[in-house]
Amino acid sequence: MSLGSWAELIASGLITGGVYALVALGLNLQYGLMRILNIAHGEFLMLGAFLTWAAHESLGWSPLLMLPVSFLLLGALGLAIHRLVFRRLTLTSANLDVFEARGLMVSFGLMFLVQNFAQSVWGGDLRGYDYLAEPVAIGGAQFAGNKLLLLGLALVISGALIALLRLTLLGKGVRALMQSPTGAQLVGIDTERLHPLMFGLGLGLSGLAGCLLSMSYTISPGMGEPYTVTALIVITLGGFGSMTGALVGGLGLGVVEALGMHFSNPSLKSLLSYGIFIAVLLWRPNGLFTRK
């Protein structure tokens, strides 16, 4: 295989991996910080995708404009859901383990709720639209414009999030909460404020991912679930709570899948991703990128 073909193959893996990373970052914020294993995470990605599609079809809005809009809408929805559901759960759960178990059940419920909501509003049809699909040649390789945009934005947003957590006071607070919730509260970090904010941010990120995905894939109310599963694999790879881990894990999984599909068979893709998942759980249960 020529050098050019390798580059193409790896780039297409990075593009898929970029989406994985974006979805995983949101889920990681929720799980790493609050121990909310949000099984409904992919459904909010689906909502973002449908909102973008609907705005594009009925109002003629550019999907690019929908990027901030769906981020804000889903973020607001996240704040509302946290207020209505998870805040109450925190108050009524005896300890964090009970909260985690209950949160899991609740998010299952949310998954069905959101999926059926989309079903009743938009129907079960497959949807899609044509946007920035023109191929762009880079060197000898060709990629669709929307895919390059997807990769670029996924990297920028992930970078921004990591910078936010590393460099700002807010980020310091969040990281402190991840390391030791009790300790953080003792030094005066306000969980009442940070938790809903980070939950909203997580949902906002999934809304963004959905918006980007709708440009290059067909969408349907059932589209979210596989992304939740992949995101779970990615955050296990990268380590719970590690944002850099989620980014590297997502991109890595994308590349491994692309190479695996090329040299073996797409039918073996699940075998490959779950194989890695199990291997990591056996040998590095804290993730590949956590130092303990």
Next chain:
Amino acid sequence: MSQKPAAGLKRRTLVQAAAASAALGFPAIASAQAAPVRIGYTMARTGPWTTGAQVSQEPNYLLWAEQQNAAGGLLVKGVRRPIELIASDDRSDIETCVRSYEKLMGSDKVDLILAPWGSNANFAVAPLANRFGYPLLGPTALSRRLIEMKLPYFFSLLQQPAPMMNALVDMLKAQGVRTMTAIYVDDLFGLENYAALKVALQGTGISLLEDKSYPLGVKDLSPVLRSMKDKQPDAFVGLTYPPDTILASRQAKEIGFNPKFFYGSVGTAFQLYRNVMAASAEGVLGMGSWNSKSSPAAKAYFDAHVKKFGAAKEPDRWASGATWAGLEILTAAVAKVGLDKKAIRDFVAAGTHETLLGKIRFAGSENIGTPGTVGQWQKGEFEVVWPKANATATLIAPKPNWV
């Protein structure tokens, strides 16, 4: 707190009373003419089958019932009786599907049943229908194994894998194709069509340079398509489902893989394909068997469908036609022999039926009246291009570049 349940109960009683009076009121008008014909089915309204079921199948059932009722009801041996559809969501779940049909036929004892969506559901329901003695005309079942079960009450309307793949290979051979690559979804549909394709290719001189299977719900086919692009085949054949048909087309366009013949299976004939691919759809081949130019009946059906569901929801140019043809056959059967299920079965099995797709007749469960066909997008319409006797337009070859 203690007040609340009481209020709830009262409200429920009220609702029930209202519902009962409505239920009593309306059939009272209807029964002045005749008792309704109760027709049961389940359909995927949620879950992965929905995308196919809600394009190719359920809209047609609704349109049919509405048309018949508007004409005064379904003609049952000279008497018009209103159609009452008893339908539920099977959630794309075979278990639910089987249980629902068991209830429809076993305890509800509906007059007739209509088929669920897809090869897998029909595979599960057909033996059941056979046991209860209900004729079942399946419009979206494409499986040799289903035919080989030799169920006397089951009829499959779509052309089976062998005639479809034979038609495709005949056409490619006539166009001088020498090399081909193929992908196929690794389920019953993909595997049977792939097997039929391999058989059809034997002795044609067309060599299959590369073939790969992929799982349902695949998100990226570009690694496979890139390696196929390097092999420069004359033709690409995708034995694919709607999301993957579109995925493969989009990604082939992205990487500039433009073989002279590009074929996708289920979903190519959907209006969605044209919406998503826009001008790039031009010249793409796929499974399709009719359009509004095929026959006057096809035109009437197409227009009625668009009128009811709007221009944004056209029937697809493949399985929708088969669904409608099945309903035409059922209508004719009931008009002739009434609701005796054995008599309907015999009528369907023995006769040659005039439908929008042409003359349909059955050998066992298989439709052998209409041939395997190939469709192609040309200027925004999915045309039948092969065989020539059924063609609505001439083949454009080679396929123009993706735009």
